[in-house]
Amino acid sequence: MDNAEHRGARLRTASRPDRGALVRAFVASLTGTSLEWYDFAVYSAASALVFGKLFFPSADPLTGTLLAFSTYAVGYVSRPLGGFLFGRLGDVIGRKKVLVATLVLIGTATLLIGLLPTQAAIGPAAPAALVLLRFAQGVGVGGEWGGAVLLTSEYADSHRRGFWASAAQIGPPAGNLMANGVLAALGSLLTDQQFLAWGWRIAFLLSGVLVAFGLWIRVRLEETPVFRAMEASGDRPEAPVREVFTAQPRALVAAVLSRVAPDVLYAMFTVFVLTYATEHLRLPREQALAAVLIGSALQIVLIPLAGALSDRWNRRRMYLGGAVAAGVWPFVFFPMADSGSFGLLVLGVVVALAIHSLLYGPQAAFVAEQFTPRLRYTGSSLAYTLAGVIGGAVAPLLFTALLGSFGSWLPLALYLAGTAVVTLVGVLLGRDPAHDEDEQYAHPAKGAGRSPGRMITEAPGR
Template sequence: MTSTNKAAKAVTRKPPAGAIKAYVASLTGTSLEYYDFAIYSVASALVFPKIFFPGNDEFVALLLSFSAFAVGYLARPIGGVIFGRLGDKIGRKYVLVFTLVLIGVATVLIGALPDYSVIGVAAPTILVLLRLAQGIGVGGEWGGAVLLSSEFGDPNKRGFWSSAAQIGPPAGNLMANGVLAILTASLSEEAFLSWGWRVAFLASALLVVFGLVIRLKLEETPVFKAIQAHGDRPKAPIKEVFTTQPKALVAAALSRVCPDILYALFTVFVAVYATKELGMTTGNVLSAILIGSAFQLFLIPLAGALTDRFNRRWVYGIAAAATAAYIPLFFLMIQGKSVAMLTVGTVIGLALHAFMYGPQAAFITEQFPARLRYAGSSLAYTLAGVIGGAVAPIIFTALYGAAGGGWYLIAVYILVASVVTIVGMLLGRDPKPEEDVRLMQGTHAQPAA
C-alpha cells in the first residue's frame, strides 16, 4: 500500500472535524429547498391545471401544467452554469446561501400569486417565471450541497457523506406531501383549490429562515481552502470542464436519467394515473408517496454507505436493471385498485430509486478533479435533468394518452432510461480518494485518465 493510500485509510478512524455539522447543514438545506420544489410538483398535477390553466380540455390543461413544471428542470442548467462557475471560483458557502434565498422567495411568491380568474393570462405567465427562478436556484444548489458534506467528510466514505444532499429531496417531498395531505384531509376540495394549497407555499418562508441560520454559520470546505492555498482556482471552469472532462461529463449526466425519470413517475405521474384511471382519491396517492419517502430517508444513506464497501458502479447499475424489470410488475399490482398495493408498490419503486440516488452524488462528483467539481457536477446534474425529470411527466402523459390509458408504453420508456444509465456506469470511473488526500497534503491532485 502506498503512503498516499495509507494516509487515505487513516482518516477513516473517526469523522473529520466539521463533517457532522456539514452533513446536517447539507441535509437540512436541501430538504428545505426541495420542499419548495416538491409542493410545486404535486400542485402541478392536482391544482394548477384547474386554477391557472382553465378553459381548456382537461387533458390539455394537464399538459400545460406539466409544461410549466418542466420549466423548472429546463432552467437548472442555467443555474448550473452560473453557480457552478462561482462555486469553483469563490467557494461553496456563499453560493449556497444565495440559492436558498432565490428558491425561497420564488416559492412564497407562487403562494401569493392570484389565479387565472383574477388576473387572466398574467397568472400562468408569472407562474412560469417564478418556476424558472426555482429551477435556476436548484440548478446551483445541488452541486454545492453535495460538496459541502463530501469535502468535509472522509474521501474513502464519499458514498455515505455525499448522501446528505440526496436525503434532501425525499425529506422535502415528505414535508411537502405531509402538509398537502393534512390540508386535503381537513379542507373541502373547494377550499383547498381556493386557498388551502397556498398555505404550503407560504409556509416555506419560515423554513428558509431556518436554513439560512444554519448555512451562514458554516465555514468553507477544507478542500476548497486547499485549492485556494495552491492558487489553483480555475479561471474558466465551465469551459475547462467541456474541454478537458468530456467523458466524465457524459458518464455523470447519463447516471441521472433513470433515477430522475423513476422519481417523476412515482411522485408526479402516479398521482394522475391512480386518480384518473383507478378512481383513487388524492389523499390515497399522497399517503402512498409520503410512506415511500419516509423509507427513503433511511435507504438513501444506507445505499450510499453500501457503495463504499462494494463497487459503486455495480450497485448503481444493478438497481437500474431492477427498475426496468419492476415497472411492469408495479402496474399489474395496482390494477386491482387496492390502496394497500399502491402503497407497497410505491415504497418498492422509491426504494429502487434510493439505491441509485443514494450513491449518485458520490458517483457524479468523483468523476471530476477537485478544482472543477462544482462546475462539472452541476453541469452533469442539470443537463441530465433536461432529458430526464423535465420532460418525464409530459412524456408519461402523452404515452398514457396514446395507449388509451394503458401503461405498456410507460414501461418501455423506463426500460430505455435504465439502459441509458447503465451505459453511464460503464463509462464512469471508480472512486479515487487519494486525489483529495494528495491535495490536502499539499500536492496537486491529478484527475484520472
C-alpha cells in the same frame, strides 16, 4: 501489511476530518436541500392536483394537467443556467457563498407563488408569472445540488464519501415528505372547494419560515477544506465551464447519462403517480398522496444506507444493479396498481422508491468522483442540470401524453425501461473512485513533489 497498504493507512489517518465540522456540514447539506426540495415538491404536487384548474383551465382535465406539467418542466429546463452560473461561482468563490444564494433564490420564488393571483383574477398574466417563478426555482436548484454534495464529501474521509455525500440525496424525499404531508393535512382538514380556493397557498407560504431556518444554519458554516486548500494554492480555475467540456468530456457524459433513469423513475413515482392514481384509476387523492408519503419516509433511511453500502461494495456495480431493477419494476407495478387495491399501490410505490434509493444513495458520490476537485462543483452541477433536462423535465409531460394517446400503461413502462438502458451506458463509461485526489490536495507534501495544481488537474486513468 505491505508498504502500499501502510501508505494508504497513513493517508486515511492524516485526512480524517474534524468530526464536529463534518456533522455541521452534514446537517447543513441535509436541511438546506430538504427545504429547497420542499419548495420544489410543493410545486410538483400542486401541478398534479390544482394548477391545471387554477392557471390552465380547460374543458378536458387531462389537457389542463398537461399544461401544468409544462410549467413543471420549466423548472428543469432552467436548471442548466443555474448549473453554469452557480457551478462556475462555486469553483471560483467557494461552496458556502453559493449555497446561501441558491437557498434565498428558491425560497423567494416559492413564497411569491403562494401569493400569485389565478387566471380567473388577472387573466393570462397569472400563468406567465407562474412560469417565471418556476424558472427562478429551477435556476436555484441547478446551482444547489453540486454544492450541497461537496459540502459534506469534501469534509469527509474520501473512503466514506458515499455515506456523507448522501446527505444531499436525502433532501428530495425529505422535502417531498414534508410537501406531501402538508398538502395531505390541508386536504383532510379542508373541503375540496376550500383547498382549491386558498388552502394550497399555505404550503407555499410556509416556505418563508423554513428557508429562514436553513439560512441560519448555512451562514454559520466554514468553507470546505478542499476549497480552502485550493484557494491557498491559487489553483482555482479561471474558466471552469470551458475546462469541463475540453478536459473532462467523458466524465461529463458519464455523469449526465447515469442520472437519467433515477430522474425519470422519481418523476413517475412521486409526481405522475398522483395523476395516474386519481384520474386513470379513480382512486381518492388522499390514497395517492399516502402511497408517496410512505415511500418517501422509507427513503430517508434507505438512501444513506445505500450510500454507506456503496463505500463497502463497488459503487459502479451497485449502480448497475439498481438501473436494471429500475427498468424491470414498471412492468410489475402497473398491473398491481391497475387492480385498484390501495395496498398494492402502496407496495408498488414503496418498491419503486427503494430501487430509486439504490441509485440515488450512491449517485452524489459517483457523479462527484467523475471530476477532479478543482472542477468538481462545475462538473457536478452541469451533469445534474443537463440530465434533468433530458430526464426529469420531460418525464411527466411524456407520461401524460403517452397515457392520453394510448390509454395503456405499456408505453410508460417501455419509456422507463429505455431510460434504464441510457443510465447503464453512463455507468459503464464512468470511473471508480480516485480517493488520493482529495487526500493529496489536503496534504500536498504527500504529492511526491508535484505542485498542487498539477496534482489536481491530472485525471487518473479510467
